[in-house]
Each structure stands twice: as structure tokens, then as C-alpha cells.
Amino acid sequence: MAKIELQHVNYIYGEGTPFEVRALDDVSLCVREGTVTGIIGHTGSGKSTMVQLLNGLSRPSAGTVLLDGEDIWSRPKDMRSIRFRVGLVMQYPEYQLFEETVRADIAYGPKNMGLSAQEIEERVLEAAAFAGLDPALLDESPFDLSGGQKRRAAIAGIMAMRPEVLVLDEPAAGLDPRGRDAILRGMREYREKSGATVIIVSHSMEDMARFCDDIIVMAHSRVVMQGSCKEVFSRSDELAAVGLDIPEISSVCSRLRAQGIEVGEGIFTVEEAIRSLTDLFAEKEKSKG
Template sequence: MENILVVENLSHIYSAGTPFEKKAVDGVSLSVRRGEIAALIGHTGSGKSTLIQHFNGLLRPSEGRVLINGEDIFESKDTVRAARFAVGLVFQYPEYQLFEETVYKDIAFGPGNMGLDSAEIDRRVRESAQIAGIAEDVLEKSPFELSGGQKRRVALAGIFAMEPEVLVLDEPMAGLDPAGREDVFRFIKEYKERHGTTVIFVTHSMEDAARMAERLIVMRGGSVMLDGTPAEVFAHAEELIASGLDVPQVTRVFMRLRELGAPVDTAVYTVPQAAELLLRLKGVR
């Protein structure tokens, strides 16, 4: 598979030249393949949010390059603008960015800025509203009347409607109840399946990352600490715990089992996997 997004040796320094100078991202290199779904994990302050704001050109790197489909996005004003539409970025708590009179108009804001005609905008608004589980009658309401969970859906639909090639989400499930988390999870999956979009999402939760992503990128102190499939990453469970990150609960159970002398691998991160492994161990299968 070809690489859609490539980050080359990227560093970002905040407030350069003042006493508050801080290197938030330090020499990160990444390539993301088309259609991949990757999770970006790390502590608060590990540079995740800073890193993803380079993907659509919101932040300019102090060093390094960002390539989309092989082209440097910082080449000119136009390429930066093109990157805004190629990479859809959903910020943390995106419901705070809603501003229009109606939900419909708010979802249409992004596509409208892309200069699409009204028929196409209408199609996109309705389709993304449907994916994000927004009922027809809600479209004419004010976004400020909605509940927190509903606002989140509207904000997601606003980015979906731009039909980006890469969807980047900063903690899309933060602050939602379990049912809400499950919903958001489902919307993203469904959107990805329908459009073949590449998805990168930031999360604190190893469980969410393990369940949803096929690739995990672990960041620490502004650099990439581990990068690989969930099995590869969780094989380093001890390292993750030592650096203060969590691992899925099942992985913890298996680490304990191994400590007790059971011949098991710790690269287990979902419950079905664990069940399978245990049954095999008992000789049932």
C-alpha cells in the first residue's frame, strides 16, 4: 500500500527564544499508509496534539517536512489550503466550535468553504448527518439546544462532510459516557468503511486503541517510543508500564499469568483473543 501521509524528521518548538521555550515534538518520522487506522498514544504533554496539527498545516514545523501524497504541504499558500481539505482534523471537545443558527448550517460550514455547489453540499450534509446518527428533524434545530453527546455528533458530521482523505481525531471519545463512546467509535468505523478513509486518532485509553486500531504509535517526551501493530507494541508491556503508560487489562492479566509460570505470551490485548489463547492452552481446541 502506498503512503498517504509522511512526516520527515519533524520538530516543533513553542515560544522559541523566550524563557518559556519548549520543544514539544522532537525529530518524529512517520509514514501512514492509505486506508490504515492508527492510534496515537501518549501522556498529556507527550506532543501528540502538537504533532497532529502539522498534518493539515495549522502549525509550521520548526524543522522537518510533512508530505501528503508525496507533496510537501508547506510549499505555498495553496498547498497549505489543499492540506486543510485533504486532512480533516477533529479537535478535542469539538462541540465547542459550533456556531451556526442550525445544525444543518453548521455541518455545511466546511463543505461551503471548499466552494462546492449547493446540491453537493446538501448531499454531503445529509449523508454525514446520517452516518453520525443525527435525525432529520434535528438538522433544523439550534446546535446550542442539543445535549453534549449530540453536539459531539454534529461536530463530527461537520468534518465528515468535508470528505477528507485522512481523518485525524484528537481524543474523539473524551468526556462521553460509555454508550456515547461506543457510538462515536461506530460512526468513525462506518465512515471509514464507506469512504476508504485513512484514520489517525489520539487517545489515552489503551483499551480503545487496542480495540480500534491496526497500528499503535506510542509517543513519549515528544518522540516516538514504539510504533507497530498492537501485538508488537503490547509485547513491550513492561516498558509501557515502566514509562507510566497503561496497557489493556487483559494484557495485565496475562503478564501476571506469566509471572506465575504459565507458558503464555503477553501480546494479548483483546478479550476474544485471550479466550482463544486460554482455550488452546487448556487443550480444548
């Protein structure tokens, strides 16, 4: 079942001016309910423009954005409720922290939803846990946190609204491997516990392969591929043609195949590669003995 659908969406910046730019060109896509869906594409391919349509932050120049089958612009006065249902974490969200304490910053969204003080407190603690934020930090000023902690606080602020769709635009950019994994695991845990749909934009093919069910590939303002991780990452030539890579492990496997080691096709995580190769070594050992 489609949680979010875009039908023939166009988005034009500066329409009617000499600086007109078509950022989205007849984009149609479908995000299945309860999945983690990754959006990949080079800079300027239209990814960020696209995600800003999902909660009505921008209005398409043409075409329809459907949430649970309903056009989000059919009742523009209800846009506020759409924003609570679709939570958008923008790039470098740590620059958007503004409250005096981390607790107050995370509580800002739930407060605007008109929830009781007790409910707000519960949600703040829950969201901090999802985002991997130490509760001891809740009474600190957000400006005294490290970069990675600020990022988590900002993500917690969106999770605290318990959105049905959580959209993250490059949530791990600039973080070290440990910080990156903490955020991506928290995102997956939020999905598992809440049943929400997650959409994530990233430049790391390795991360996408590890955490996503489906992948949508954008290039030159269009959607050029969509499907499961396996389907998308098996089309390495087409990905290369639009300036993208496959995960390092997938290219290692295809190079091993070229050298006569029959590793399974469509491998895109290290764990799968280890399993496949362990079996091959065992078989060879057996056939020899």
C-alpha cells in the same frame, strides 16, 4: 504506501524567547494509507502539537510534513486544499459549533468548498449518519443538544468534507461507553466506506486496541515506538516507563500465564482472550476424557 510522513520534525513554542519549549524533537513517523493509526502518550508528550502539523495548522520549526509524498508547505498558497484533504477534529470540538441549526453547522465545510446545494445536502446526511446523529436533530439548534450529540455534530462537520485523512484528537473523552462506541464505530465505518486514512489520539488503551491497526507512541516530545497494536502492546514494560498502560485484558492474560494457564501472547482484545481460553478449556477437557 505512506499517506502521511513526518521527517525529522521539530516544533518549538516561543522560539528565541525565555519561554522557549521544544514540543517536538526530531519526530519522524509514517502513517500507512487506509489504516486507523492511534497516537498515544501522556499529557504534554507532544501529541496535540503533532496532529496540528498534519493539516498545516502549525508549521514545523524544522523538518518536512509529507502528504502522498509531497511537502504540504511546498506551495503555501494551496494550504486551503490541504485543509480539505486532511480534516482535523480538535479536542472538545463541541465548543466550536456556532451555526443556528445542526444542518447549517455540518454544511459549513462543504459550503466553503464551493459545492452545489444538492451535493451539500447529500454530504450533510451522509456525515450525520456516519457520526450516528439522528436526522431529526438536523433542524435543532446545536446548543440544545446533549454533550454527546454536540460532539457527533462537530465530527460530522469534518466528515462532510470527505477528507482523505481524518484526524481525531481524543474524540471520546468524557463520553459514556455507549457514546464512545458510537463515535469510534462511526469513525471505522467512515474509513471503510471512503477508504480514508484515520489518525486518532486517545488515552484509552482499550479503545486503541479495539479500533487501531497501527500505534505510534510519543513521550518527551519524541516518537518512542511505532508498529502494529500487537508489537506495541507486547512491550508493556517500555510503555509503563513512559507512563502508559496496556489494555486491562492484556494484563489479565499475562497474569493468567504467570499462574500456568498458557493463554496466547499478544492478546489485546476481550474477543481474542475468550477464543484463546475457550480453546484451552476444551483441550484440557479432551485430554482428561
